[in-house]
Amino acid sequence: MEKYDIVVCGAGVGGVFMAYELTKVQNNARVLVIDAGGPIEKRVCPISTGKTKQCINCNPCSIMNGYGGAGGLSDGKYNLTTQFGGDLHQYLGEEKAMALMYYVDEVLCGMGGGGAKLYSTANSELKTKCLQHDLHLLDAQVRHLGTDTNVKILGNIYEYVKDRIDIHFYERVADITQEGDGTFRVHTDKETYGAENVVLATGRSGSEWMSEICGKFGIPTKKNRVDIGVRVELPAEVFKHITDQVYESKIVYQTEKYNDLVRTFCMNPYGEVVSENTNGIVTVNGHSYSNPELRTGNTNFALLVSNHFTEPFEDSNEYGQAIASLSNMLGGGVLMQRFGDLVKGRRSSARRMEKCFTKPTLHATAGDLSLVIPKRQLDDIIEMIYALDTIAPGTANEDTLLYGVEVKFYNSKVEVDSNLMTRVPGLYAIGDGSGVTHSLSQASASGIYVARELAEKY
Ligand SMILES: Cc1cc2nc3c(=O)[nH]c(=O)nc-3n(C[C@H](O)[C@H](O)[C@H](O)COP(=O)(O)OP(=O)(O)OC[C@H]3O[C@@H](n4cnc5c(N)ncnc54)[C@H](O)[C@@H]3O)c2cc1C
Incomplete structure (x- = not known):
């Protein structure tokens, strides 16, 4: 059985940015990222190729699963705000949450998104016009990458991390168990891995599985809207x-x-x-x-x-x-x-x-x-x-x-502390799967945050 210090379940942006930061920051942790879907270049929805006009329930679904997760083939709109897109600031504080989102933005720009425009709604004429008509425009800055640039950036991040981090595709985590010494066993449909820390980053598509794992470990969850x-x-x-x-x-x-x-x-x-x-x-x-x-x-x-x-x-x-x-x-x-x-x-x-x-x-x-x-x-x-x-x-x-x-x-809100760790020591929940975030920026930021926490340990 292969043993890792950190096993990340899910390679959505939460998992991707975790892998990025664990590659960048000095540490000796052995890290494995597992995703039920495929590498970014293999993710093709048959509707987009004209093979079918209606959803044919592919398993795994290329829109939701694989490297980059639900955000992989998305529009890549990274909203830098705590006014919407999740509640990360309630766990980390406003300043830290915003600083992490700006850091994510810096990484995106450095990895090929630098040419994409950063828009801002603050003090815009539109805000005044909305107010005159009883409409309320929320404040945010948004970096719009576009689906094509988003895919390119994800590819560049993959190249950056691939020699440092093990990434397994088309492998689904079925169960997680804990040994008497507090370490974990991560059981997939292919293998079992040993892990000192497990990070649940399974996003929206993993919501049912996440509820099962929380139920099993007695981690409280709260229904969301x-x-x-x-x-x-x-x-x-x-x-x-x-x-x-x-x-x-x-x-x-x-x-x-x-x-x-x-x-x-x-x-x-x-x-x-x-x-x-x-x-x-x-x-x-x-x-x-x-x-x-x-x-x-x-x-x-x-x-x-x-x-x-x-x-x-x-x-x-x-x-x-x-x-x-x-x-x-x-x-x-x-x-x-x-x-x-x-x-x-x-x-x-x-x-x-x-x-x-x-x-x-x-x-x-x-x-x-x-x-x-x-x-x-x-x-x-x-x-x-x-x-x-x-x-x-x-x-x-x-x-x-x-x-x-x-x-x-919205996934049920998993009870986590200010380190995004559940009440089970060593078991973390990040991104949309935790119910704490609902957006690319905040899910990515949560991955960076936990990566830094864990890097310190190793
Ligand atoms: C079409 C579309 C467009 C969007 N556009 C935007 C946008 O422009 N801006 C924005 O902020 N947000 C957007 N979103 C939402 C955004 O994609 C999510 O907020 C973000 O992807 C959450 O990231 P995550 O890493 O938490 O989870 P996800 O991206 O959902 O990734 C979770 C990953 O876990 C894997 N997984 C699940 N269960 C298992 C398991 N048991 N074993 C192994 N792997 C598993 C999945 O395959 C998936 O790859 C969009 C979503 C969609 C679907």
């Missing part, structure tokens, strides 16, 4: 004055009808809408390229409403899954509807879509989202679209496309 909504797609010109200025805008609106908060999320100028498969449930997402030749004529972003349940039902994720399953049942995957059809209470048929001026970038089934999304959330979304129309006229056009459903599942 689930965000439900749609992905909006419209001609890029409609949002150009905003996206040119700040690229990504997180705008929050409180609806008049229910006082619910609705927010924009993951804005992709000139991007494309994609489907995403989490544990067999197909939902929708989006990304865009930095290479002008790969750009589309559309901008897409999500509109999300947060749902948090307490009693007697408390599993927010199950609620999100049930709604997404309904859309999968009706649409065979993702459903798509024109905004005009939605407000008129009619289905968007294939015939209506043919006349639609906004051309969809994802092949989805034309249908009726009101049969899937509960009335409250749907009313919230419609109200938000009219609110956004005041700062970006054209948002509420008949041909604005809505894809459903977009669900943001």
Whole structure:
């Protein structure tokens, strides 16, 4: 049995940045990173190659699994903020969390992202305009890498760490056990490894497995919220004055009808809408390229409403899954509807879509989202679209496309201390899998943080 000082389960950005820092900082730790998916160059979604138009449930899913994790083929928008994207600052303090995110940004720039622009929403004209229309723009700086540059950077980091760190692909961690002396055994579908420290970095796709491990080790977890909504797609010109200025805008609106908060999320100028498969449930997402030749004529972003349940039902994720399953049942995957059809209470048929001026970038089934999304959330979304129309006229056009459903599942919050260690000494939880972070910047920062902690030990 091979023995390691540190075994990292998951090579998403949490695991990748851990490996980076453990390579950079002086230490003698033997380190293994294991991922259920493949190397970055082998990660190809059959939808993107045109082999299929609908998600065919690949195992492992190339969008969610493999080197770079769910962020690997993403848009690569690194938001430098603690206003959203996770609660890392609640564990490490605001200053440390921000410093780690700036460090991540420095690494990204040094590894090939230096040419990507850093946008800022602070003191922008947009902020004033939003306030004049009862919309609230959150402060953030964002480095938009684009999917192509993001992949290049991940490749460069791999080259940097590969001689120092063992990285195993297409290997799934099945179980973790602890010996009498406190060391661990990491059992995969191929081998068993000995480890002094284990870092759980299994992200969203590993959420169920993470719950099992926490249950087994008696590590308390707290249910998180689930965000439900749609992905909006419209001609890029409609949002150009905003996206040119700040690229990504997180705008929050409180609806008049229910006082619910609705927010924009993951804005992709000139991007494309994609489907995403989490544990067999197909939902929708989006990304865009930095290479002008790969750009589309559309901008897409999500509109999300947060749902948090307490009693007697408390599993927010199950609620999100049930709604997404309904859309999968009706649409065979993702459903798509024109905004005009939605407000008129009619289905968007294939015939209506043919006349639609906004051309969809994802092949989805034309249908009726009101049969899937509960009335409250749907009313919230419609109200938000009219609110956004005041700062970006054209948002509420008949041909604005809505894809459903977009669900943001948040992992249960794993109880960790200020070192991101669980109550089991030597067992750490980082990134989105811990429920502490929900973004590339914060997940990466958590990896750097624990790497530095562990490097000191060795
Ligand atoms: C399409 C898309 C676009 C996105 N765009 C952005 C964006 O622009 N900006 C942003 O901030 N965030 C974005 N996100 C979210 C972002 O990707 C995540 O916040 C981030 O990837 C979390 O990193 P992580 O390392 O914690 O987990 P993940 O990236 O989820 O990585 C976890 C890894 O663990 C592996 N794994 C899981 N279970 C096991 C197991 N049992 N054994 C071995 N390996 C396992 C998986 O294969 C995976 O590679 C996007 C997500 C998607 C899906």
